[in-house]
Amino acid sequence: MAEKTYLEAIRDALFEEMGRDPAVFIMGEDARCNFFGTTSGIIEAYGLDRILDCPIAEAGITGVAAGAAMVGMRPVVDFTIAPFLYPAMDQICSIVAKSRYLYGGQAKVPLVLRANMIYGSGGAAQHSDRPYPMFMHMPGLKIMVPSSPYEAKGLLKTAIRDDDPVLSFEDANLWSAKSEIPDEDYTIPFGQAALCRRGVDCTVVAIGAMVPMVLEAAAALAAEGIDVEVIDPRTLAPLDMPSILESVARTGRLVVVDVAWERCSAADHIAAVVSEEGFWDLSAPIMKVCTENTHIPFNTAVERALYPSRDRVIAAVRKTFA
C-alpha cells in the first residue's frame, strides 16, 4: 500500500495500462508537457509515439480518436477541462456514442475522454462547467465520477479496458486528496455503487467530489442524532439504481447531492427514478442539493455560494424530517 494523491493515482492508472496494453495511447492538448501532472514519466517509459500533442481542435481530436479506436487502438483523450467537450459534441454524440450501434457491432469505440472539472476558483462562466448530466442523456456513453484517488485509479483502469466509450469527469477539487492505494493491480467495476457510510435515518447519494463533503455533513448530523447512509454511485452510466433503491427502502428518506446545475442534473434523474420505483418506501419528499441554475460569476465569494455545501446538505437532511 502507498498513499497517493488523486492526480498521482490517475497518472499511475495511465502508466500501468500503457504498459499492459500497447494499443493504449494518450492524446490531447499539452499532453506531453504534463500540464496537470498526470503524464509524468510516460514519455521516458513509452516514447513519443504513445503520447501525442494535439492542436486546439477538440472536434478534430475526438474524430481522430474515434477513428483510431475503430481500427483497434485504445486512445485516452485528455480534454483538459470539461467545457472543452462542447466543441466536440457532434463527434461525441453522433460518432463516438453511436457507431457501435450504427455498424451493428462491426465497429467498436473503446476510447476514454478525460475531462477535469475546475470550479470554485474564479474560472468564471465559461470555464467552471460540470456537464456530466448532458452526457448521461446520450445512450452509448459510459460516465465515471471518481470521488477519491482509490476510486480514480480503479475506475480509470476499467474505463481503459472497456470496449465502449467512457467519459471520465475528474473533479479538480480532489486533486490533492489522498488515499491508500494497493500495490497490486485492481479495477473497480462500473455500475456498482460504493457504500461510504451505513446509516438508518436517511440515504444521501453523493456524486464525485461531493462524497467527502457529505461525509463531513454526516458526522455533524450524527452528533444531533441523525444517522445518514452515504452512497457514492461511482458511475452515472451505468447507474446502480438498485443499491440506491434498496437503501431508500430501509431509510425512507433521500437526499441527492450533485454539483452539476440543478435542472436536469444527475440528482433529478435519481430522484425521478426513486419517486417512481421507490415511492411507497418514502417517508418524505426527496431533496436535492445542487448548483443554482445560473451562470458562474468571476467573483469567488459569490461563486462558492452557488455550489452545494456541508451546511446545505445538513439542512436538506433535516428537512426530510420536517
Place this chain on the structure above:
Amino acid sequence: MIEMVLPQFGMGMADGTITIWHKAVGDAVRQGEPLCDVEAAKTTVEVGAPCDGVLLQIIVPSGTNVPVNTVIAVIGSVGAEPLPVPTERVRAAEPSNPAATPVPDPAKSAPPAPRPAPERPGRGPQIEPRARRAARERGLDLAVIQGSGPGGRITEEDVLRAVQPTAPIAALGSATPSAPHNAAPVFQVLRARCDGSSLTALLDAVAVAAGMRISLQTLLVKAAAGALCEAGLASLPVCRRDEDGALLSVSEPLEFSTSALEGRFGPAEIAGACLVIEPLVDGGMEEAARFDPACAASLSVSVLPAGELLLVLVVSEPAMPYADARCLLGALRKRLEQPLAILV
C-alpha cells in the same frame, strides 16, 4: 371518556409547553378541531381534539411545561361528570428516553423535533407513502388512525400501532359496516382484586425446580389466553407491552409451555383488536390504566402489599362489550388465584 395526553411530535421531544387552550371546560369539541397549541423545541404545533365530545376538564393549564404523555385534558360525551383533577400522570410504558425506539424498527435513532406541516384546510392530515402502503397491506382505514408525525402526519409507525375497530354489532340494526366510525370510543373500566399468594408460591416453586424464573407478565399472557378461551373470545389475540412501549406477541400462546413462551416474543403485527397486557404497575404506584382506542382491551396488573393483585381491565366498545369483559376478568381472576389452571 378520553384522557388526552401531550403528544410526542418527534422522537427527540421529551416535554412541551401548552401555550394556549382554544376551548374552555364545557365547550363542545370535534375530532381534529384545534384544542390547544403546544410549544416544543422552539416550534409551536396546533393539537387537535382526539375525538368528538365535550371538554370536561383542563388538567394542565396554559403556560405549563409537562413531559410527553402527561394527561392534559379529559373529553367526554355530553352530560358526563367531570373528573376530580388527578395528580400529574404519565402513561405507563411510553418511551421517556429520547433515544429509545418505537415499534417496529429498533435500529432507528432520534431525528430532531420537526417543523409544523403547512396548512391543509379541508384536506385532512398528511399521510406518508410508507404509511399508505402499510395501511393498504393490512386493510386498515387511514381515517381512523391518529398521526404522530409533524402537523399530525400519519407515519408508518402510526399505522403499525393502530388497529381497525371491529365493525358495529349487526344486532343493533342501525349501523352498517360501511357507516363511518365517527363516534368517540366508549371505555369501561373493570377492577378486581385477587389473592396472589398461590401465584407467587408457584413462581417461586418453578424457579427452584426448573432453575429459571418465569416472569409474571409471561404468565399473565398465558393466563389471559386461557381466560379468553373460557370467555368465548378465543379469536382475540394477546400481546404484551414491554417497558419501552413496544408491543410484543407470540402466536398460539396456548401451544407453548410458559417457560417456552419467554423466548418466543417478537414484535407484534396485529391488524385488528387485541388484548394488551401492560407492564406491571410498580414504582410506588398503586394502580394504572390505559385508555387506548386501538386495543379492544388493556390489562394493567399491580402487586399490592400482602400479596394481593389488583387487576384493572379497560375495554373499549364495541370491540369488547361489557358482558364479555366481565367474563374475561372473572376467568382471569380464577386463573390467577388457582394458577395450576394456567398450566392446563
